[in-house]
Amino acid sequence: MPDSSSHSGDDASAPAPGSTASSTSPTSGTTGAAPAAPPLPVPKPQVVRWLIIGIAAIVAGSLWSWRGKTAAQKTVEAPITLITSDREDLACAMGKAVGQYKCQFRAAGQPWPEAPAAKDKLAPYFTTDRQMFLIPGLFEQPALAARYKSEPPTGKPRDQLKRFVARCHLRLVEKVEGFQTRWMSDATFGPGDAAWVAEPQDCKIE
Helix, strand or coil: CCCCCCCHHHHHHCCCCCCCCCCCCCCCCCCCCCCCCCCCCCCCHHHHHHHHHHHHHHHHHHHHHHHHHHHCCCEEEEEEEECCCHHHHCEEECCCCECCEEECEEECCEECCCCCCHHHEEEEEEECCCCEEEEECHHHCHHHHHHHHHCCCCCCCHHHCCCEEEEEEEEEEEEECCCEEECCCCCCCEECCCEEEEEEEEEEEC
């Protein structure tokens, strides 16, 4: 008598004759696709900073030049603080002339082979609010020449000379840099800040 148990379930799970079992897996991308382009390089912070500084310097230089050109020939009123010994003590050194005007020295301690005339010799002077000008022949102005004659500084210490103010109209000629200044006849030269070369007019003593 045949066994009553059936093996039909086992037969159903078996592969069909002649077939082969295979496993499939998903692919990660299309075969043969071109590689992605690398990202563009990002400028380093230091490079960006120096670019900004360079652009700012160019803009500032252009503005400086423009302002200088527009201010030239303008006349300003300046109260200049002085003592009579400033005529001999104050001096500047600069290796170029500004029109007919020159400093007494072409470099520190090196006078020009041909000294400028008194009326054309530049010297540094401060106003009462500490603005410096290079002024030619200031003590050639009649009011200052008279003051010098009334209080000659020869043989007197500077601290015994009376300080006074000369109020002058100054005609701006050119703004200059790279010069040196001396504030006493036996002192050394030191660097000066940028300043206007300015012609004196109508000076009056206060």
